[in-house]
Amino acid sequence: MRRFLRASLIPAVWLLAGMPAHAQWQVEACPGLRYAVHDEYDAAGHRLVRERGWLPGIALQAAYTTGALTWRAGAEAYQGDIDYGGHTQTGVPATSTTSTRLAAVDVGAAYALGSDVSLLARVETDRWRRDIAGTATAVGLQETYRSTRLLAGAAGTWRPAAGRLTAEAELFLSTPEHMRVAFSGRFDPASFDLGRARGLRLGLALRPAGVPWLELRTRYDHARTPRSGDVPLTLDGQFRGTITQPEHTRQALTFAVSAMY
Numbered sequence: 001m002r003r004f005l006r007a008s009l010i011p012a013v014w015l016l017a018g019m020p021a022h023a024q025w026q027v028e029a030c031p032g033l034r035y036a037v038h039d040e041y042d043a044a045g046h047r048l049v050r051e052r053g054w055l056p057g058i059a060l061q062a063a064y065t066t067g068a069l070t071w072r073a074g075a076e077a078y079q080g081d082i083d084y085g086g087h088t089q090t091g092v093p094a095t096s097t098t099s100t101r102l103a104a105v106d107v108g109a110a111y112a113l114g115s116d117v118s119l120l121a122r123v124e125t126d127r128w129r130r131d132i133a134g135t136a137t138a139v140g141l142q143e144t145y146r147s148t149r150l151l152a153g154a155a156g157t158w159r160p161a162a163g164r165l166t167a168e169a170e171l172f173l174s175t176p177e178h179m180r181v182a183f184s185g186r187f188d189p190a191s192f193d194l195g196r197a198r199g200l201r202l203g204l205a206l207r208p209a210g211v212p213w214l215e216l217r218t219r220y221d222h223a224r225t226p227r228s229g230d231v232p233l234t235l236d237g238q239f240r241g242t243i244t245q246p247e248h249t250r251q252a253l254t255f256a257v258s259a260m261y
Contacts, residue, residue, distance in 0.1 A: 030059040032256030034078045040246040048246055051098050053082025068112040078102045084132055094138045099131040116157045120170055124149040142182040147174040168203040177225050179245055188234045192245050199223030215258040223250045
């Protein structure tokens with residue numbers, strides 16, 4: 001995960017570093033906690049699997065404002081063990097634990113239409129790692145998902161007595177999601193090219209009155225990726241059948257505290 005964040009964040013930092021020196025910088029460090037929910041569905045729409053649990057993490061963000069335009073770059077990582085419950089695609093009940101790692105790097109811009117409304121656009125690279133512990137009836141799986149997302153939306157700001165309140169809403173569309181799965185050595189690893197994920201992101205941030213360097217944030221994400229086609233399952237290169245990655249959804253509710261410098 002560290003290699004992924006370094007490789008993705010360096011170009012974004014170079015982009016911001018090339019901006020003129022007269023503009024205004026803002027850098028933030030955001031420890032956070034994310035409640036993640038992942039569901040998988042069979043071809044008939046019945047839920048096969050639900051994973052859920054809390055993941056601690058951190059986000060780093062930098063912004064550079066010049067006139068009405070603000071350039072942004074950020075990185076985030078969340079990691080922990082969450083509960084796995086449901087059935088395999090063959091109908092076998094399974095209860096286990098999934099070691100989960102979520103990482104993303106983004107770069108984009110906000111264009112102010114006035115003092116309180118902005119248009120948002122960004123590109124985000126997403127990486128999701130699942131290590132599902134094996135059970136007496138199911139082999140352990142090691143899955144990695146990668147995709148790039150285009151997000152677009154708007155933000156609005158209000159100033160109640162409690163402080164400055166900002167709401168953001170964005171829709172996103174990803175490139176076809178690439179997945180690689182290993183079977184704890186039981187079969188050869190396999191790769192899938194899935195469909196495009198579609199989803200939304202909603203955010204709310206409060207900068208309390210009297211504490212201008214502190215911001216309290218919450219964010220909700222929802223994404224849906226369609227079912228894949230069949231992929232050969234092999235052992236030592238010999239055909240053993242076919243496998244399919246089910247349609248799946250990812251949801252996350254994130255809470256973070258941002259200290260701005």
